[in-house]
Amino acid sequence: MISDIVKASGADMGVVLDNDRDSVFFIDERGNPIRDQTVLSIFAKHYLKDHDEPIVSSVVSSRSLEGVSGGRLIRTSVDRVLKEVYERRAVFGGDEPGMYIFPEFQYCFDGTFAILKMLEIMAEEKMTLSQLKSDIDEYSRxxxxxxxxxxxxxxxxxRLVKYFRDKEPELxxxxxxxxxxxxxxIRASRFEPALRIYIESESSEKTQNKALDIMKLIETLMGDMND
Structure with missing residues (x-):
């Protein structure tokens, strides 16, 4: 609905805020939703050009964020992003879904400030949201x-750690x-009897093949444990 309204009204941007305003989702002027990881990269790129401090996100973070970070990305566990931003005195931090931290203002996830900051970036760069998006590499995910x-x-x-030990996994x-x-x-869900899987690659075919391989591997490992 928001996408349709953006296109019909000729708006520069659409946003969807959650009830407590700690997360926000962006829609460009063409009515296209912008990926959380792409928004993270837009914000990170803006802050890193004028600051030496690091940025923080979780292990879920995309390679697109790594690409703009210039080696200044600190990855942490999903439940420690906010604390890590504070302890590392990072210039920016964030994570999925649509949660962004702006230490220049306050140490919390702030969807309202994210909207204002995105408008500021668009004005400074004299670019639409779709143009800002086009400057960020996106991967099949x-x-x-x-x-x-x-x-x-x-x-x-x-068992997965042991299986992938030669690849020096991040833990x-x-x-x-x-x-x-x-x-x-692959990480354990905090709330459900499930494992969360995230896969990202340069092509949708490779991503799907990797997904199938990981599913089979996990099923095999669980089957061996039940025997």
Missing amino acids: VEFSVDCPNELKDAVIQ CDGIRVEEPSCFML
Whole structure:
């Protein structure tokens, strides 16, 4: 509905705020929703051009954010993003879904300030939201869950760590494995008997193939544990 209104009214931008205003989702002037990871990269690029401090996001973060960070991205667990921004004195931080932290104003997730900051960036750069988006590399990305009993979550993650040990996985929240053309993240859901899977690569075909491979691997590991 918001997308249709943006197009019909000729608006420069559309936004959707959640009830407590701590997260916001952006729609460009063409009525197209902007990915959370792309918005993170737009904000990060803006702050990093004039500051030396790092930025913070979670292990879920896209390679697009790495691309604009110039090596100044600090990845942390999903539940520590806000605390890490404060402790590392980062210039900006954020995470999915649509949650952004602006230390210049306050140390909390602030959807309202994010809207104002995006308008400021558009004015300073003299660019539309779709043009800002086009400056950010985007990758094929899938996110899904695999059912896993709560009592098996940690054991499955540990077996995945052993399976991928030669790839030197990142272990601050689940296991994140980097390959030349993709990354895979498997982490335990905090609220459900499931594992959360995130896969990103340069093509949708590779992403889908990796998703199938990971699903089969997890099913095999769980099957071995149940035997």
